[in-house]
Amino acid sequence: MDDRLASIVTHARERFPMAVSEPAEAFGEVSVEVARDRIADLSKILRDDAPFELLSDLSAVDYLGVNPSERRFLIAYHLSSPSHPHRLRMRVWIPEGDERCPTVTSVWPTANFHEREVFDFFGITFEGHPSLRRIFMPDEWEGYPQRKDYPLGGTNVQYHGAFIPPPDVRKQPTTTTGYPGRLS
Amino acid sequence: MIGYLHTGIEKNTEVRNWTQGVTFVTRADYLASFFNEAAYCMSVERLLGATPPPRAQAIRVLLMELNRIASHLVWLATGGMELGALSMMLYGFREREQILDIFEFITGLRMNHAFIRPGGLSTDLPDGTLEKVKAFVDAFPAKVDEYEELLTENQIWIDRNRGVGILEADVALGLGVTGPLLRAAGVPHDLRKQTPYSGYEKYDFDVATKTAGDCEARYLVRVKEMRESTKIVGQVIESLPDGPVMVEDRKIAWPAQLALGEGGLGNAPEYIRKIMGESMEALIHHFKLVTEGFNVPAGEVYVPLESPRGELGYHIVSTGGTKPWRVHGRDPSFVNLQAMPHMVRGRLIADVIASVASIDPVMGGVDR
Numbered sequence: 001m002d003d004r005l006a007s008i009v010t011h012a013r014e015r016f017p018m019a020v021s022e023p024a025e026a027f028g029e030v031s032v033e034v035a036r037d038r039i040a041d042l043s044k045i046l047r048d049d050a051p052f053e054l055l056s057d058l059s060a061v062d063y064l065g066v067n068p069s070e071r072r073f074l075i076a077y078h079l080s081s082p083s084h085p086h087r088l089r090m091r092v093w094i095p096e097g098d099e100r101c102p103t104v105t106s107v108w109p110t111a112n113f114h115e116r117e118v119f120d121f122f123g124i125t126f127e128g129h130p131s132l133r134r135i136f137m138p139d140e141w142e143g144y145p146q147r148k149d150y151p152l153g154g155t156n157v158q159y160h161g162a163f164i165p166p167p168d169v170r171k172q173p174t175t176t177t178g179y180p181g182r183l184s
Numbered sequence: 185m186i187g188y189l190h191t192g193i194e195k196n197t198e199v200r201n202w203t204q205g206v207t208f209v210t211r212a213d214y215l216a217s218f219f220n221e222a223a224y225c226m227s228v229e230r231l232l233g234a235t236p237p238p239r240a241q242a243i244r245v246l247l248m249e250l251n252r253i254a255s256h257l258v259w260l261a262t263g264g265m266e267l268g269a270l271s272m273m274l275y276g277f278r279e280r281e282q283i284l285d286i287f288e289f290i291t292g293l294r295m296n297h298a299f300i301r302p303g304g305l306s307t308d309l310p311d312g313t314l315e316k317v318k319a320f321v322d323a324f325p326a327k328v329d330e331y332e333e334l335l336t337e338n339q340i341w342i343d344r345n346r347g348v349g350i351l352e353a354d355v356a357l358g359l360g361v362t363g364p365l366l367r368a369a370g371v372p373h374d375l376r377k378q379t380p381y382s383g384y385e386k387y388d389f390d391v392a393t394k395t396a397g398d399c400e401a402r403y404l405v406r407v408k409e410m411r412e413s414t415k416i417v418g419q420v421i422e423s424l425p426d427g428p429v430m431v432e433d434r435k436i437a438w439p440a441q442l443a444l445g446e447g448g449l450g451n452a453p454e455y456i457r458k459i460m461g462e463s464m465e466a467l468i469h470h471f472k473l474v475t476e477g478f479n480v481p482a483g484e485v486y487v488p489l490e491s492p493r494g495e496l497g498y499h500i501v502s503t504g505g506t507k508p509w510r511v512h513g514r515d516p517s518f519v520n521l522q523a524m525p526h527m528v529r530g531r532l533i534a535d536v537i538a539s540v541a542s543i544d545p546v547m548g549g550v551d552r
Contacts, residue, residue: 026483054357054360057486057514082371082378085378113522114519137187152192167196167200
């Protein structure tokens with residue numbers, strides 16, 4: 001992490017001492033964890049002071065079975081700017097059973113479609129969003145397809161007299177170790 | 185309009201191994217297949233800590249820039265047709281066909297190639313590729329001149345495009361709009377220059393910008409980009425390094441030796457002979473990598489690149505297994521579509537046609 005990005009994060013942590021974590025660097029990318037209720041306030045500071053004019057991406061991850069239920073969902077905000085090459089990821093944890101998060105559409109209007117996508121696929125409600133409706137699935141659809149407990153769907157396919165089930169219910173290889181993928 | 189082409193590409197990748205993911209993401213933005221493949225593979229490589237060999241990187245640039253020209257040609261052809269310039273449609277698809285022929289010669293497929301793989305490429309370029317590409321690069325600038333002669337000073341074209349669908353730089357940034365739309369509004373933002381990847385820093389090219397922010401400016405930016413991409417392709421052919429096209433690590437590299445046969449790309453006969461007839465160890469290695477794949481260290485990355493439509497990024501999460509935990513594509517068409525209401529508010533219905541055409545949305549990428 002270079003000095004400029006470090007000072008951006010330090011500045012943000014001074015403004016919101018309890019709400020922003022120490023920056024963590026992994027794979028050359030810097031992320032901070034942000035308390036859910038301060039995400040919109042912090043976003044405004046980062047947009048105006050850093051400046052991170054662009055919200056490149058907003059997406060969610062379902063950590064069902066990996067994390068405890070109070071850290072089941074992650075929302076990742078990827079910030080960038082045309083004026084400098086730094087990028088910053090904000091991570092917000094959403095607990096199971098209380099799937100809501102303040103919207104950042106008033107800071108970056110581009111979040112409108114992204115938040116509708118996360119709502120559609122993960123069932124996370126963005127409070128204050130101007131028009132939170134499903135965007136890909138039909139309005140009357142039930143369930144949230146990108147959640148890990150939502151099946152892939154699909155049908156058995158006949159092949160040479162045998163029936164091959166869809167890949168998510170197909171028999172897995174006997175070992176699940178695979179090869180260690182790290183370069184030695 | 186959004187949602188009718190949703191095919192669950194992101195969900196599907198979660199039940200396949202890391203290599204198979206390429207065949208899914210290449211179908212998202214189908215006019216920019218190589219960009220999807222490259223962005224996905226660069227993400228996986230960042231998690232693996234693997235760097236593809238220089239030859240693989242240069243070939244990726246070659247394919248991506250040809251792909252950018254092909255994509256802009258489809259935009260120019262269909263956009264022209266929507267505004268009544270029917271001959272532009274014929275010219276645009278005529279030249280795009282030549283690029284697709286080159287792609288078919290290299291990968292065996294005209295679209296959805298799955299040619300770029302985590303760690304490099306599925307196979308090297310076949311003999312005679314560079315001559316074919318060179319012939320295209322030499323002939324193409326004159327074709328762009330032809331398009332410009334037809335359109336740039338054409339009064340009807342100007343009337344339909346100038347001052348239409350204006351998107352100011354600050355509005356564009358707020359709406360997350362990137363690519364030619366942002367550059368046409370005067371912001372010289374290009375990830376190939378800002379954070380070069382795949383060796384883009386080695387090539388000499390300009391970032392096309394205009395300041396008007398209207399449909400005409402976007403047209404001029406994209407035409408200039410086709411010329412610049414041709415320049416880059418020319419430089420890649422001149423400086424293409426020798427060497428392997430896949431990482432040395434045999435625990436990542438796809439075990440098969442592929443060869444282009446009459447039915448497309450498939451296992452090379454000599455390789456089949458070796459694993460089936462000679463080496464039990466090679467067969468086991470092949471079987472394990474092909475059925476299970478390789479593990480990718482746990483973590484999350486977001487790797488963006490400059491696609492024909494703007495910032496295309498993949499946010500990929502691994503929990504250390506042989507399959508992705510989550511793959512999310514940040515598709516520029518999806519984000520850029522949000523600019524449409526701003527462009528057309530208070531304008532004529534006819535301007536909606538010109539404005540949407542100038543956004544160049546590809547619904548396969550929007551819906552994924």
